[in-house]
Amino acid sequence: MENSWKDQLDQELIKQLGRKKGKKFAEKYLPSLSMSYCEQHTVEEAIADLLQIDKLSLQDPLTIVFFESPRGEYPLHIKLYRYGRPIPLSDILPMIENMGLRTYTERPYKIAIAPNQFVWISDFNVTYAHSNLLTLEQVKNIFNEALIKISVGICENDGFNKLVLGAGLSWREIVIIRAYAKYMQQIGFRFSQQYIEKTIATYAAITKKLIQLFYLKFGLKQNTANKNKKAELEKEIRSDIDAITSLDEDYIIRFFWSLIKATLRTNYFQVGSDGQPKDYLSFKLNSAKVPDLPPGQPMYEIFVYSTRFEGIHLRSAKVARGGLRWSDRPEDFRTEVLGLMKAQKVKNSVIVPSGAKGGFILKKAIHMLDREQIKQEVIYCYQSFIRGLLDLTDNLIDDRVISPKNTVCYDEADPYLVVAADKGTATFSDIANGIAKEYNFWLGDAFASGGSAGYDHKKMGITARGAWESVKRHFRELDINIEEQDFTVVGIGDMSGDVFGNGLIYTSHSLLLAAFDHRHIFLDPNPNGPKTFAERQRLFNLPTSSWEDFNPRLISKGGGVYSRSSKSITITPEVKKALSITADSLTPNELIREILKAPVDLLFNGGIGTYVKASTQSHADVGDKTNEFCRVNGNELRCKIVGEGGNLGFTQLGRVEFALQGGLINTDSIDNSAGVNCSDHEVNIKILLNKEMLQGKLTEKKRNQLLTKMTEEVAQLVLNDNYNQALVLSFSATNALAYSGLYQAYIKELEGLVHLDRGVEYLPDEKHLLERKAAGQALTRPELSIIMAYTKIYITGELLKSDLPDDPYFATILETGFPATLIKLYAKSMQTHRLRREIIATQLSNQIVNSMGITFMYRLQMETGQTIADIARAYIIAAKAYRVDDLHRLIDSLNYKVTVHTQYELLHHVRQLMNLATRWFLHHKRLAGEITNNIAHYSQSIAKLEKSIPDLMAGVTKEYLDKIVIQFVDIGLPEEAARKIAATRAMYTVLNVVEVATQNKFDLGKTAEVYFKVGSKFSLVWFRDQIGNDSREGHWNSLARLSLRDELDNLQRRLTIVILMNNQKALNSDELIAYWFAKNPFIHQRWEKLLEMLLGSSSIDYTIFFIALRELSTLITVE
Missing domain, CATH: 3.40.50.720 (NAD(P)-binding Rossmann-like Domain)
Structure with missing residues (x-):
């Protein structure tokens, strides 16, 4: 029978393939066909097998046929043709079953195709347990392709593969569902993957509609007709889900729908250089739209799915940076990365970008690999992860935003993606930059700092040097x-x-x-x-x-x-x-x-x-x-x-x-911030210089030489930040107990402003703050570090919302973020820097907080109701008008010459001046026009009066000034420095003098003389001292003191004006005042009587002050 059957096969091969090819097939394959094979196959079936076998090779070793045979009890068959070696039953059977089929029999055949070369055929009889509207003709091709992809590891073997037969989905379409499910696992979805698989298969029709929705949303054909189809399909999906009776199943299906709606971009429709779809899937999500995520989530996240790895990249803002790590937490790597992103956000408060973090896990069993194989697998997965991120990131070409090809975007332009080395990827910067080059990404080798053409942190010692700025500050306190x-x-x-x-x-x-x-x-x-x-x-x-x-x-x-x-x-x-x-x-x-x-x-x-x-x-x-x-x-x-x-x-x-x-301790985010700060400087410098390179104005070699030349300048910029942050923390710690009520209110405010979570950041609640205060304990440096970071985050964010960074004055603030060498060469180009506004906002936020303390902005907001931008504008005018940087440099020059507590006292004097001056500019609404003009106007007047102010003082004020100078000299200050700092208290009043002289066109010098003498004659200095000595806590007491000070300033200005309005040009200031008193004896006598009563009172409260000042105001008005 065997010979007869083979003769028939021989003849049929010649008939179907032609004599030459038929004979060749017969000679090659017929001798190896076993008797059992001949008995169990028709000639037609054998020819079909031989045609499949002949396609196989070492490069293409597997093919599958899913077909129906009229013979036998189970008509459905799956035939696997494998070149070289068979697929073990223990591997293939779960694959078949996960596609919704049950296997009843398997017949294996071994066919020799050449000496020591074999093809294995596995013939499975299967049944499909579910009722199905799809015919074999509809699904056989996608089934065959799916099973091949599963067999070779391109597609995962799990229960989602039931959707091939259940919904007619291709293996790639199923990857969409699988990837979302893997993401759901990472966000702590409460149902297991097995239950999700079962539910998705049960509602295969709805699942198919979800895939259709995905195609309509992200497919390349975006037109009105498709938009209408999408709207109609969403109505159907909603109706179908509403009809689900099980609450859990409703939740699962609805969650997939929500994830599609939360998705902003995907690389699903992109192709590689070979024209084929990519072997990983990325999607970008708006985290706020993902259901049931707890507070403290990122702004955006990109999830990258592959059979070899999974990865997540979380960003707290559009401009954010952080490391990519090889995680060893497959079950919850997103939780790990989210915690690190939050920590990075705090650490990054000193630099331009906010916090970001990424992580990926390997899915291969690495315990089966040797060290070199593990390394290569990590590198491969890291490279694919990077590509998955860049696939969904906009590019910049000639300052134009270019979206990724074959990608529909539902978000704004988003070209900023910067990564860094991290655990398991410490030496990968050049690898990442190589991929950025492959994508022609606008950041070039600024994409991953610290590569071969970047700053070597170990060689610079920058992280350790930054930490020692904190250590030195602690030692100074000892x-x-x-x-x-x-x-x-x-x-x-x-x-x-x-x-x-x-x-x-x-x-x-x-x-x-x-x-x-x-x-x-x-x-x-x-x-x-x-x-x-x-x-x-x-x-x-x-x-x-x-x-x-x-x-x-x-x-x-x-x-x-x-x-x-x-x-x-x-x-x-x-x-x-x-x-x-x-x-x-x-x-x-x-x-x-x-x-x-x-x-x-x-x-x-x-x-x-x-x-x-x-x-x-x-x-x-x-x-x-x-x-x-x-x-x-x-x-x-x-x-x-x-x-x-x-x-x-x-x-x-x-x-x-x-x-x-x-x-004495800060936090790691304070002490070791120099590393991330240095990297950010590198990125910002490269963004500037890379633009010059693209324009042909600079070669890469020259750029690299310039980077090397600026190494120590960059280090000093970074270390200045470490120095100033350590200083402001120590200074704040010395006053934390005195301002415990203020901090208590401020923490509560930050919870609403920037979603500060006390639990996450381990900050004490109000009960514990009160207990600490009662025990004489305040917020500690580690806690102040966290509050300071959130303060900078808040201020930077508010400044970016405003038009403040667009003021021409801030070209100078922008330059503070770059080395002097670069400013000399490229100051003009800096003004068109891609991150100009962000750098300005960050530099300004750092300057204000480092100079004025953690609660400065909050207090002024509470006192004045002004915006952060206006307070910043007022502060800059005040700081530049008074040349406060010179005062800070003076105090810093006293390191190790006087005690640190003396330096803090000097800083307190400078801060008092800036507090008062900033508030003055806000109160008098002197912020109109460009900042440069305001600074010029006030700084010139202050400079004119600065040297004469001590001579203009008299009485109690003069005595106080001289006393402060003696105290400062006694504790080690040079006399000139002592006088300069002591005069800050009086220097605030110069603003009132300038205001009176400018508004009334008076002579500045004479106005100053009258102003100060009025303060002495009417004992207004005594009033100010009484108000300043009041230590009652609370918001309303603070506002009362401020209101009294404002009224005093107002009265002193009014008195100065009415005296000068006598227009007795020939009279000097003493004569002018005497002349006015002679004209208005009642006012002076009445005021002297009120003062007598006040001085004789055993206790003075705000009510008495307000009455007294109102009386003086009335007297001046009557005059």
């Missing part, structure tokens, strides 16, 4: 100059690391008693400062060094280097004394805990991991399991200062606990 005095340190890290290594070669006066990293523990109980410093420098410059490389001869008696894998470590008497340890022997983890608790001057963190929590937190709350057994509580620390060069070394509550017991 009257220690770290450039001249030795201090003791314990640390986390090793000398090969960027932050720890650079940190421990910052000053030779750092005496390192102990340190540890993930490999070793280093102990040096009595270090020789100069020698060990030199050895640390050697290790820092030694590639891949460890503590084991430290010269043992330079380690003091009792010290050594120990492996963390040791069972126990003997504690020598010297180490016991240095670290205040009583035990004779400790395990490595126990010793690390003792190092963290050591009674030293400084604990410097330059490593990875969380080592300090609060006593109220469990280790589970921290989340860092790796370091659980060497972690301590904040109230156990005995160091005086903490410097956080590394991220996440402390929990926020751990910091607060340490600070509440007197420790």
